[in-house]
Amino acid sequence: MINIILSGCNGKMGHVISRLAEADENVKIVAGFDLNTVQTFDYEIFKNPAEYAGTADVIIDFSHPAALDGLLHFALDRKIPAVVATTGLSAEQIEQLHEVSRQVPIFFSANMSLGINLLIDLVKRATKLLEDSFDIEIIEKHHNQKIDAPSGTALAIADGINEALSQPYQYVYDRHSVRKKRDKKEIGIHAVRGGTIVGDHEVIFAGTDEIVTISHTATSKEIFAQGSIKAAKFLAGKEPGMYDMNSLLASL
Ligand SMILES: NC(=O)c1ccc[n+]([C@@H]2O[C@H](COP(=O)([O-])OP(=O)(O)OC[C@H]3O[C@@H](n4cnc5c(N)ncnc54)[C@H](O)[C@@H]3O)[C@@H](O)[C@H]2O)c1
Secondary structure, X not given: OEEEEEEOOOOHHHHHHHHHHHOOOOEEEEEEEOOOOOOOOOOEEEOOHHHOOOOOOEEEEOOOHHHHHHHHHHHHHHOOOEEEOOOOXXXXXXXXXXXHOOOOEEEXXXXXXXXXXXXXXXXXXXXXXXXXXXXXXXXXXXXXXXXXXXXXXXXXXXXXXXXXXXXXXXXXXXXXXXXXXXXXXXXXEEEEEOOOOOEXXXXXXXXXXXXXXXXXXXXXXXXXXXXXXXXXXXXXXXXOXXXXXXXHHHHO
């Protein structure tokens, strides 16, 4: 049995994970952290991680970047591994994750779905073949409640493309502010927000007279919740270090 602390337990993702955990005999949520302490499930909720005196095997975090600092202090203090799925983290916060991972195992992925991680793999292969003659653009679409833009996943795809390129390209988010032709060495990243779209990511390789499109559509938040529970099972008991979906996929 893996005991989990759920950070952001009263959010949309928190509720999906709580439901799935109730149906999984191998995991148990022992406490929740959230600014909103209204109780819906059968575990206690704490506003401040430091208030929780108990223990756990792993933390799953789907909350807000503002919660990260307190959560990482708690994880370090109690030596509890953490699966961090919150997006919109700053470069300093990602550096902070790496620092903490020297003492406590940290799993970080901007997208916990298996399909997106396969898409990144396919996109890297396409980039190697097409980089000389195709322009690369990413379009992501999400529901109208999403705060950060572009999505952490769109940035993770762009980072994957840059890893595959012989020299990194620049990210361009806003073509409105500059009147000039597209530079070859750029990746355009565009965000659409509306309705209840769970998450669409499309990578366009536009060449002369032909277009290759690789895309992924999430139709339910369960794929991220299931992925994070898999990540929690994978991370519990691991050595300190930085882990991601590639480490998890390699272990399957
Ligand atoms: N990595 C992935 O696969 C993946 C998938 C879906 C969502 N996400 C990310 O997870 C996060 C949460 O998503 P959501 O849709 O559940 O959002 P949400 O807004 O529904 O839930 C966030 C929860 O965090 C709580 N919260 C906010 N600030 C806090 C703070 N400072 N301290 C403690 N709790 C705080 C809120 O009260 C809320 O209950 C977002 O960053 C989202 O982009 C990641």
